[in-house]
Amino acid sequence: MSSNPGLHPAATPPVRIQQNILARGERRLLNWLCPRLPAWVTPDQLTTLGFVGAVLVAAGYVLSWYDSEWLGLALVGYIVNWFGDSLDGSLARWRRIERPSYGYFVDHSVDAMATLLMIGALGVSPYFRFDVALLGVIGYFLLSIHAFLAAKVVGEFRLSYMAGGPTELRLMLMAMTALMPVVGGGLVAGTPFSAFDLFGLFVASILVTLFVVQSFATARMLRRRGG
Template identity: 40%
Template sequence: MADKERAVLAAILRRLPETVSPDQLTFLGLIGAAGAAAGFVASRWSNWFLILAAFGVLANWLGDALSKELSSRLDIERSRYGYFIDHSTDLIAQTLVIVGLGLSPYFTIGSALLVLSLYLLVNSYAYLCVVTQGGRRAEYSDAGTTFIRLLVVGWTLIAAWAGPGIAREQFYSFAVLDIFVVSASLCVFVGFLFAVRSDLAHIRLQEIGEAESRGDMSGAGGRASPKKPARGEKSGVTRRESDPWRD
């Protein structure tokens, strides 16, 4: 769906006034998340508030995605500042949406907190990859956020059709919804473990290759040892500051 999403965003950007800034769009996304949370909580009194929740999720997606696209087009990604504000607001927004869903009559708070913990787990891993791999796996974060939005909107439509009883179905003493969410979460967690294993092996091989290219391999167990300069000779190693947030 990435290509279609970019096409939609490009069409919207062409129609945006030039006075609109990325920060304003980021704020729109945060307001949308708050509106979605309020809609879910208010659906305890009327099913019609699910419309507010759905539009809130849509506003959150538009504000978040458009702010990144606009920054890229204007060449003002602002490196660390842009990275910080984009992802911190993502964390706040998705926490609001997921907890709001858990406080609605169409979900359970236990399942909502489990989904939130998995979302935070994947995002934490994405941020770790930004530091260790220069942002090569930063797409984990955006993919996870988009997936959460799709799940929330899809569940909102199902809930509007099925009614609050969808969260009350019981299997023995457990809610059927909780059983399904726990099972799906276990599958996601196992996949996450395989991803960690794969990335760990990749990083290890990359470090060994870099050490071999510098001629720093000691030959003892594949461990790299620092190369000492001769007496009176200055070390040729210079420290270079990297900016992993650039990606």
Template identity: 30%
Template sequence: MSEQKINKKLFQDRKRTNILSNPEQRFISFLVSRIPNWLSSDGLTAVGFLGSLMILGSFLLAEYVHRDLLLLAVLGFFVQWFGDSLDGRVAYFRNKSRKWYGFALDIVMDWVSTVFIGLGYMLYTVDDFKYLAFTLVALYGWAMIIAQLRYRITDKYTIDAGLLGPTEIRIIISLVLVLEVIIKGSIDYSVFAICLALFFINISDTKKLLALGDLKDKEEKKAKEKAIQ
């Protein structure tokens, strides 16, 4: 099967707008046919969960052993990306997809991963910066709710907020961790900047979501009036 046909098959269920969508999709298309048969889509989900544990563990090791061990989280984000990006795509490639099972599992694991990252940061940072951990998790949860409501209204599932998607977020956080290893304490100001950006992105996306909801209400009202006539 050609790469173009694989791309079309694997990504027909969702619209991607993130910056790295094209190279990311090509890389995933390259990988799916090379995943051994003994590794199932649920197994890949477990791999992604292992990546989340690595991220949490890196914060603990950085706090109690050495700050340089934060770099373990960079590897953890790659492992997380590998499992999270390939579990559903491998199921599609093997014609074993379970749409709603996979959707539910993906959302739950995304939320667990987000909580682990927030918890790790909370355990690592000091003083009032710990409140940023709660803020980060809350804002990302808000973004997840927007994505689910958009899916409910439009029947089109997208996991991106404009040019930023989960992959870009992982890269940004990885760079933040590398900077923290170089400059201690920089993570707190980086997380604050991320929270600020997420807040304004969520405000914008919420306005767009409400506009979509209003448009659908009007369309349904017209459809009902036409049916009565």
């Protein structure tokens, strides 16, 4: 979930690597939206809107204890979060008003808080264990740390892994959220986990494995280069 790349005003911005399945279609949509946004809309406002979307997601999950229909609020929140988070950097680049260091720092700081809020709230819903949700957050943050480190030492800012990126992750979470009232939060026979917990453990294991594999690969490359 990224915006304006760059680590220092005098530094060369890292190359953005985005190879997720929906990247081309999403880029066309963002390029279509940017010139149609009102002039008074700013990247900072869109960043704030993305965080508001995360708050809506969290509220939907928490309120689902009272009625599963509140999960609809979470679905709306994911859309709002995508709109704000995906458009803030795109709008800055389209208007040529990038502030590389400021945008990089603020966008990723807000992204981290939004991710913790959304996935953490998923863990306090009736369908998901909190410890499993935190494992998912840890896996996501580890991959984010790898991306930030690689941007500094390799000059490549990777926005996707295994053909998946933030947009695909949101869609997966939305699909899971829509299934929650149908599947329910009952435990799978012989385990202390629901079906959604088991899926969450699977996803978390993939994220952590990717971090380990990518970290070793990058370290080997840097050693060969003598860096």
